[in-house]
Amino acid sequence: MTNADPQELEKFGELAHKWWDTEGDFKPLHRINPLRLDWIAQRAQLHGKTVLDVGCGGGILAEAMAQRGANVLGIDLSVKPLKVARLHAMESGVSGLDYREVAVEALAAERPASFDTVTCMEMLEHVPDPSSVVAACARLVKPGGMVFFSTLNRNAKAFLFAIVGAEHVLKLLPKGTHEYAKFIRPSELSGFARQAGLETLELVGMEYNPLTQRYWLSGDTSVNYMVACRRPQA
Structure with missing residues (x-):
């Protein structure tokens, strides 16, 4: 069984052609990327x-x-976004960048302890079993390496801001982008990391002001947040 929701894959596949439109459906991702x-x-x-x-x-x-000089492998199970990613990389002339259609669990079995750093951003809230993804990321990183996650907290404020506000009022994201029940509390994510043998080093929040359209990092993890973990040296 692949740890993926076919409806989620189809949803992002249908939006694939808009991925690099900085003023389109993925505008928030472009804004938070720096x-x-x-x-x-x-x-x-x-x-x-x-x-x-x-x-x-x-x-x-x-x-x-990759533009920062890393040798990057990007993986996903949604085919259309991967095609868009490959095309954009070719057009941009970026080197040291490759993409594969493969599940993270399958790659972990194939290439354990192969990467200096693993990132998994804005993805855990879209899979049936986020703990399985965290465990696979832990297996893929080398001892002493870093693993980074980002996701959405599960509470009334997150529902109000991330779904009602972002999808329905401000229309920053297409309706149906997120499902509240799949949001993950920081304590839960830290628990997944601990079970996978990772040390949680840092937790940081990401905030947004709709009036100034500005994003910034803060200590407020009540809505969007990022986690830095490390796999201990053997």
């Missing part, structure tokens, strides 16, 4: 390192990390 890229780069050396981007979609983060 923030998350810098946050990752400050905690894990990217230049010359091997990096895996799990659930890469159309390649926004994967391509940005």
Whole structure:
């Protein structure tokens, strides 16, 4: 059984042609990408390192990390976004970047302890079993390597901001992008990481002001948040 929701794959597949439209359905991803890229780069050396981007979609983060000098493999199970990612990389002339249609669990069995850094951003809330993804990421990173996750907290504020606000009122995202029941509390994600043998080093929130259309990092993890983990040295 593949740890993927066919409806989720189809949903993002149908939006694939809009992935690199910076003012379209994926505008929020383009806006937060510099923030998350810098946050990752400050905690894990990217230049010359091997990096895996799990659930890469159309390649926004994967391509940005390759531009920072990393050798990046982006993986996803949605075929159309991968085609878009490959095409955009070719048009951009970015080197050190490859994409594969493969489940993270399958890749973990094939290539354990192969990557200096693993990123899995905005993806855990779209799969049936997020703990399985976390465990696979832990197996894929080398001892001493970093693993980064981002997702959405599960509480009334997150429902109000991420679904009612972002999808219905502000229309920052297409309706149906997120399903509240799949949101993950930081304590739950830290538990998944601990079970997978990862140390949780840092938790940071990401906030948005709809008036100024500005995103920034903060200590408020009540809606969007990112987690930095490390696989201990053997």
